[in-house]
Amino acid sequence: MARIDQEKCTGCGDCIPVCTVGAIQMSGEGKAHVDLDACVECGVCVRSRVCPVNAIYMQKLEYPRILRRVFSDPTMTHKLTGIPGRGTAEVKTNDVTLRYDWGYYGMCIELGRPGVGASLRDVEKVTRALAELGVEFVEENPLMGLFEDPSRGKLKEEVLGERVLSLIVEVKFPSELLPKVIETLKKVEKEVDTVFTVGLITRITPEGGIPAISQLEQLGVAVRPNAKVNMGLGRVLRR
Amino acid sequence: MTHSLHRLGPKELFAEDYVWLVYHVKGINDVDLEKKYRDILDLARSLGSISYGNIKVGNIFTTSHENLKKSVSEKSRIRGVFTSKQQVVEFLKAMKERDYGLSVIISGLIEEVLDAASKASVKPHSIHLSLGVWGKKQLLPPEEILAVTTMCGHHMVSPRLVERMVEKIRRGEITPEKAAEELAKLCPCGIFNPRKASKILQLLIEKKKTSK
Ligand code: SF4
Ligand code: SF4
Numbered sequence: 238m239a240r241i242d243q244e245k246c247t248g249c250g251d252c253i254p255v256c257t258v259g260a261i262q263m264s265g266e267g268k269a270h271v272d273l274d275a276c277v278e279c280g281v282c283v284r285s286r287v288c289p290v291n292a293i294y295m296q297k298l299e300y301p302r303i304l305r306r307v308f309s310d311p312t313m314t315h316k317l318t319g320i321p322g323r324g325t326a327e328v329k330t331n332d333v334t335l336r337y338d339w340g341y342y343g344m345c346i347e348l349g350r351p352g353v354g355a356s357l358r359d360v361e362k363v364t365r366a367l368a369e370l371g372v373e374f375v376e377e378n379p380l381m382g383l384f385e386d387p388s389r390g391k392l393k394e395e396v397l398g399e400r401v402l403s404l405i406v407e408v409k410f411p412s413e414l415l416p417k418v419i420e421t422l423k424k425v426e427k428e429v430d431t432v433f434t435v436g437l438i439t440r441i442t443p444e445g446g447i448p449a450i451s452q453l454e455q456l457g458v459a460v461r462p463n464a465k466v467n468m469g470l471g472r473v474l475r476r
Numbered sequence: 477m478t479h480s481l482h483r484l485g486p487k488e489l490f491a492e493d494y495v496w497l498v499y500h501v502k503g504i505n506d507v508d509l510e511k512k513y514r515d516i517l518d519l520a521r522s523l524g525s526i527s528y529g530n531i532k533v534g535n536i537f538t539t540s541h542e543n544l545k546k547s548v549s550e551k552s553r554i555r556g557v558f559t560s561k562q563q564v565v566e567f568l569k570a571m572k573e574r575d576y577g578l579s580v581i582i583s584g585l586i587e588e589v590l591d592a593a594s595k596a597s598v599k600p601h602s603i604h605l606s607l608g609v610w611g612k613k614q615l616l617p618p619e620e621i622l623a624v625t626t627m628c629g630h631h632m633v634s635p636r637l638v639e640r641m642v643e644k645i646r647r648g649e650i651t652p653e654k655a656a657e658e659l660a661k662l663c664p665c666g667i668f669n670p671r672k673a674s675k676i677l678q679l680l681i682e683k684k685k686t687s688k
Contacts, residue, residue, distance in 0.1 A: 254636035281632050285662060311531055311630040312664055328604035329499045330579045337602060345604070351482060351622060352631045353615045402631055426610040434482040435607040441600045445590050449605065461606035463490055465481045466589045469601030470571055471579035474505040 238296040239271050239282055245292035255287045257309075257402060258354045277354050277402045278306035280313075301396045304357075307379065309402035326377065327407060328438045333471040336375070342412050342449065343375070343438030346422070349403035350434045357383070358397050359429040360404055364390035366425045370417050372408040380406055412439075412449075419456045441466075479629020480555075480583035480667055481606050484622040487585065489676065493627075494564045494592075495583035495667045496520070496528075497555040498571075505577045506550060512576050513548045517541065519570055520556050523563045528556025529666025537661045537670075557669045561592050568596035620683070624676050628663035637662075642680045652677045 241252075241261075248267040255261075260275035261282065269292075271282075282293045298306055306313055326334065327345055337343040346363055349355030360383075364374070368390030374381065385393045410418060415437075422435060439449040450460050480495040498516055500506045520528045521541055529535030533547040536556075548554070558564055564582055571580050582589050586603070593600050609616065616622060617635040624638045625631065641655040650658075656674035 254634060254640040256636075257631055257634045259634070259636060279632065281634075281662065311632070326499070326501070328602050329497060329581050330501045332579055332601040333501050333504055343604075345481075347482075350631065351484065351609065351616070351626050352635060353612075422610060429611050432609050432611040432613060432615060434609055436481050437605045437607060438602065439605070440602050443599065445594070445600065447586075447603060447605070453605070453607065458607050461482075461608055462487045462585050462587075463481075463483055463583065464586045464589070464606055465495075465581055465583040465604040466586070466593070466600050467602045467604075468568060468571075468580040468582060468593060468598050470568075470576075470598065471499070471501075471505060472577045474507045474577045475503060 238273065238298055238302065239276050239278060239280070240294055240296055241269050241271060242292045242294065243268050243270070245290045247290055249289065251289065252282050252287050252293060255282055255285050257281050257352065275400070276305070277309040277400055278302070279309040279402050280306070284312070301399055304383070304396055304399050305401055308404050327436070328465055328467050330471060331438065332467050332469045333473065337409065337438045337440070339440050340412055341409055342415060344408050344410070344418065345436045345438070346406045346408075346433050347403050348406065348429070348433045349401060349431055351432070353432050354400055354402050355404060355429075355431040355433070357392060357399050357401070357404075359431050360406065361390065361392045361397065362428050363406055363425055363433070364392065366390070366421050367406070367408055367418070370410070370414060370421060372410040372414070372418065375407040375409055378405065378407045380404060415452060416456055419458055479665065481604055482609070482626055482629070483583070484609070484626045485619060485676070486623075489623055489672060490585045492559040493584060493669050493672050494558040494561065494589070495555065496525070496558060496564070496567060497553070497581040497583070499553065499579040499581065507577070509550050509552070510548050512578065513552055513554050514545045515574075516554060517545050517548070519567065523558070523566050525556040525563070526559050526671055527660055527666045527668060528554065529664060530554055531664045534664055535660065535666030537657055538664075556666050559669065559671050561588050564589070564592040565595045568593060568598045572596060572598055620676055620680050624659065624673050627668040627673060628665075629667065630663070630665070632662040632664070633659050633668065638677075642677060642684070645677060646681055646684065
């Protein structure tokens with residue numbers, strides 16, 4: 238857990254702007270301290286080596302608080318969630334895995350991003366709403382380790398009090414379900430006390446066309462001009 | 477992760493911003509990885525990739541090219557950022573010719589990335605579209621600050637630090653280029669684009685001047 242040695246701290250304040258979520262504050266005695274409710278255990282305050290007197294240190298974390306670190310510190314690989322690493326392969330290896338082929342979409346909803354952080358209670362609002370539509374939660378995702386019942390989108394009770402810098406909910410669904418998924422997200426965005434990014438994974442035609450864009454525009458969803466393109470150079474090398 | 481997808485900010489800022497990533501899947505195409513990844517790091521350097529790195533080791537501003545190469549393992553993921561479309565074309569041509577069988581991903585303006593693929597005679601397979609930010613957007617900092625912070629997709633660069641850098645530049649304590657490098661150090665993957673960041677920092681300073 239990120240802590241500040243009160244004996245060593247000189248109160249220079251240099252660590253305050255470095256904290257990713259604004260969890261470091263100055264106390265009345267002129268010393269910096271970490272608001273442990275807000276801290277997501279990302280480790281940036283320590284890794285940045287910002288403190289001139291090395292007053293900031295990390296304490297060992299226990300479950301469930303360690304989930305904060307698992308989902309917020311990208312330098313950490315943790316098997317606690319049952320999934321090695323913390324990311325998802327989403328579009329990156331789709332040329333090899335064909336997880337998202339014609340007729341299906343993938344969607345990544347990243348709660349807390351950009352830079353706001355999210356409580357797992359808010360994550361559950363999204364997973365419950367999506368589960369009702371019958372979408373498939375993608376197995377190879379650290380989120381799976383947090384579910385009590387994925388068919389209902391229910392997370393384990395003991396994790397709900399935790400906060401993370403961001404967490405990706407990755408789902409797969411038949412393309413005709415897109416209007417319902419968008420409608421659900423438009424509803425749930427009003428219920429969460431944070432922000433989230435949304436990304437849609439889809440195939441590109443051999444002519445370079447992206448039919449999903451016009452479908453999204455018809456649904457009143459703006460598509461950003463920048464995206465992530467899988468170049469199709471991957472192939473199976475082992476049988 | 478979807479960490480290179482949701483870079484925010486106006487379209488014009490993307491002219492010099494193309495993230496590159498190379499991926500393998502365990503048990504499917506993880507053959508001869510260490511050598512391939514080392515050669516790709518050399519390729520990125522020879523093409524002038526402004527930053528690149530390996531999340532477990534750091535980026536080119538926190539460690540050396542040689543150390544990045546030495547630290548590559550079967551589990552590594554390598555990525556970086558180019559500042560021109562021509563670099564992307566050359567990178568794709570080389571990756572196609574070398575035929576490593578690894579997945580290659582480029583993040584940037586859709587039309588420019590698809591054009592680069594066509595110039596390199598590569599046929600893109602799939603795309604991850606960004607549908608932007610939803611929810612309580614009033615919690616977000618101004619767009620120009622987000623244009624900087626979202627370049628580290630893991631959000632290791634805080635909005636308050638960007639503001640602190642703007643102040644330091646204004647007081648003449650640091651140049652925009654050096655400030656951008658300091659911010660780039662916090663992005664261990666190496667996809668934070670310091671050239672773009674230094675331009676945005678200068679824009680922020682101009683904005684402050686005119687608002688006075
Ligand atoms: S670990 Fe991260 S969130 Fe916690 S105090 Fe340090 S920088 Fe802030
Ligand atoms: S940088 Fe170190 S000495 Fe300065 S306020 Fe923070 S903890 Fe205290």
